[in-house]
Amino acid sequence: MSDFPPWPDVVGSAEKKIDVDVAHTARIWNYWLGGRDNYPVDRRAGDEIRAIHPGIGDYAQADRDFLDRSVTYLAGEVGIRQFLDIGTGLPTAGNTHEVAQRIAPDARVVYVDNDPLVLVHARALLRGTSEGAIDYVDADLRDVDTILAAAARTLDFTRPVGLVLLGVVIFLGDDEDPYGIVRRLLDALPAGSHLVLSHTVTGPAMPDVDAAVAYWNQHGTPHLTQRTPDRIAAFFEGLDLLDPGIVPCSRWRPNPPPRTPPAEVAMYGAVARKP
Ligand SMILES: C[S@@+](CC[C@H](N)C(=O)[O-])C[C@H]1O[C@@H](n2cnc3c(N)ncnc32)[C@H](O)[C@@H]1O
Numbered sequence: 001m002s003d004f005p006p007w008p009d010v011v012g013s014a015e016k017k018i019d020v021d022v023a024h025t026a027r028i029w030n031y032w033l034g035g036r037d038n039y040p041v042d043r044r045a046g047d048e049i050r051a052i053h054p055g056i057g058d059y060a061q062a063d064r065d066f067l068d069r070s071v072t073y074l075a076g077e078v079g080i081r082q083f084l085d086i087g088t089g090l091p092t093a094g095n096t097h098e099v100a101q102r103i104a105p106d107a108r109v110v111y112v113d114n115d116p117l118v119l120v121h122a123r124a125l126l127r128g129t130s131e132g133a134i135d136y137v138d139a140d141l142r143d144v145d146t147i148l149a150a151a152a153r154t155l156d157f158t159r160p161v162g163l164v165l166l167g168v169v170i171f172l173g174d175d176e177d178p179y180g181i182v183r184r185l186l187d188a189l190p191a192g193s194h195l196v197l198s199h200t201v202t203g204p205a206m207p208d209v210d211a212a213v214a215y216w217n218q219h220g221t222p223h224l225t226q227r228t229p230d231r232i233a234a235f236f237e238g239l240d241l242l243d244p245g246i247v248p249c250s251r252w253r254p255n256p257p258p259r260t261p262p263a264e265v266a267m268y269g270a271v272a273r274k275p
Helices: 027-031 040-052 055-076 096-103 116-126 145-151 178-187 207-219 229-236
Strands: 082-086 108-113 133-138 162-166 194-201 267-273
Touching: 027 040, 027 082, 027 116, 027 207, 040 207, 055 096, 055 162, 055 194, 055 267, 082 096, 082 145, 096 108, 096 162, 108 116, 108 145, 116 133, 133 145, 133 229, 145 162, 145 178, 162 178, 229 267
Parallel strands: 082 108, 082 162, 108 133, 162 194
Antiparallel strands: 194 267
């Protein structure tokens, strides 16, 4: 699968190999979401993790639903017309451009991921409205300069951007300056831009989540770093956190508002505005 033709409209290398012997996050996430773009190794690891933490499927779906509600809010009430979605994942229902262009057909979206299988399938992400624009960049979140230069082909960095980092900064270790990386991305965006971020949590009451992540770190790639809600809050420093703050992403403005709070998931999320 590594010799698919490179596309002239996609930045990046088509040379990376798809490793079918080790479970990979984009594919296992796709498995938990009910997709078919995964291999036996992903399904085996996915089932093992589900046995350790049965809520994992709900957590993946809650994250996607959070994407839908947050991007709907930004494109609708806030009027954001540009999105930079890093750690996009394999195409599934309700991709960022579909959500944004449903509200604003002229919305412009740049997707970034470093997974070779996501690159293979990215063509499916490039079909949007004729009024809007979509691009895909094959790059690593750590390569901030590369991402910003490539995204500037499609996005106007003098106008507000929705920076979407869902389930991806978990793959930056504490020794890789994760906060600095997010800060550098935000520094390139003007006031009125928003950060949407979700993150796997750890906490005293979550032994099965910790065990599931430990299993992942032994059997899958890339390595995942859980953080406490306090350490997740540090990604939002200097920004105006919108209500309800940093919460299980299932509880971020559920729509319609339920009588009782939706079940807690081990993925926290928040949206904040750059002042
Ligand atoms: C758990 S999935 C989340 C997908 C999607 N954002 C969502 O929330 O449904 C993580 C995605 O981040 C990508 N990813 C992981 N580390 C990355 C990195 N350093 N740079 C770019 N993408 C990365 C993976 O390839 C995968 O597609």
